[in-house]
Amino acid sequence: xxxxxERKFLVVGEAWRGQAHAQRxxxxxxxxxxxxxxxxxxxVDDHEARLNIKAAVVGSARAEYDYxxxxxxxEEMLDxxxxxxxxxxxxLVNFAGHCWEVDEFHGANAGLVVxxxxxxxxxxxxxxxxxxxxxxTEQKRYYNHAxxxxxxxxxxxx
Numbered sequence: 035x036x037x038x039x040e041r042k043f044l045v046v047g048e049a050w051r052g053q054a055h056a057q058r059x060x061x062x063x064x065x066x067x068x069x070x071x072x073x074x075x076x077x078v079d080d081h082e083a084r085l086n087i088k089a090a091v092v093g094s095a096r097a098e099y100d101y102x103x104x105x106x107x108x109e110e111m112l113d114x115x116x117x118x119x120x121x122x123x124x125x126l127v128n129f130a131g132h133c134w135e136v137d138e139f140h141g142a143n144a145g146l147v148v149x150x151x152x153x154x155x156x157x158x159x160x161x162x163x164x165x166x167x168x169x170x171t172e173q174k175r176y177y178n179h180a181x182x183x184x185x186x187x188x189x190x191x192x
Contacts, residue, residue, distance in 0.1 A: 038088065038098040039156055042176055045147035046167035050136050053163075054125035060137075063116025064182050073179040076103070076111045079124075083108030092174045095156050118182030130161035142185030148176060 062077035075086045083105040089097040112119060121140040126133055132151050139146045149166050170176040175184065 036098050036100070037095055039095045039153045039158075040171070041094055041151050041153065041169065042171045043149045043151075043162075043166040044168045044170055044176075045136060045149050045165055047165050050125070050127050050134075050149070050163070050165045053127045053129065054136065055128060056126040058124055060122050060124055061112060061119065062178065062182070063112045063119035064179050065111065065115055065117070066179075067117050068180075068183060073177075075179070076108050076116065078105065078108050078112065088179075090179075092172055092177070094153075094171050116182075118179075120178060120182045120185075127163075129163045132160055134163070134166075139181070139186065142187045143181050144187070146181070146186040 058080040060077060060079045062075055065074040065076065066072065070090055072090050073088050075088070077084050077086065083103050085101050085103045085108070087099045120143055122137045122143070123140070125136040125138065127136055127149075128134075132153075134149050134151050136147065136149045139148075148170070151160060153160065174180050175189070
């Protein structure tokens with residue numbers, strides 16, 4: 035079984051922008067709603083199209099399966115089959131031996147910036163940059179699937 039081990043953090047400030055070494059625009063949508071055993075996602079970016087299935091669990095480790103699909107098929111699924119979509123720019127930032135993915139959301143999630151780090155073990159020690167603020171790994175509402183179905187702009191003020 036493929037396993038993704040990932041931690042999520044809200045991004046504070048703009049210091050990460052000067053450290054980014056690559057970026058790509060991503061459009062993704064979900065073929066499943068809340069409440070199932072898995073989220074099923076189709077994604078198109080500047081370079082490829084992929085179908086992804088992740089266990090619908092909250093936490094730093096979960097089953098993940100990922101496959102390339104023809105771009106035309108992915109575009110059609112995004113346009114006709116998805117129950118929730120989102121748009122973001124992903125920036126890659128190297129920091130202390132890890133590559134962080136910083137997602138700046140657009141559309142209904144505009145203003146939200148989340149950083150993720152993939153790890154080799156749940157208990158792996160890693161250096162955390164100053165711009166990685168509050169950890170939200172255990173908060174389902176910050177997962178992309180949740181953001182596609184319940185956008186950040188619709189959340190009640192804290």
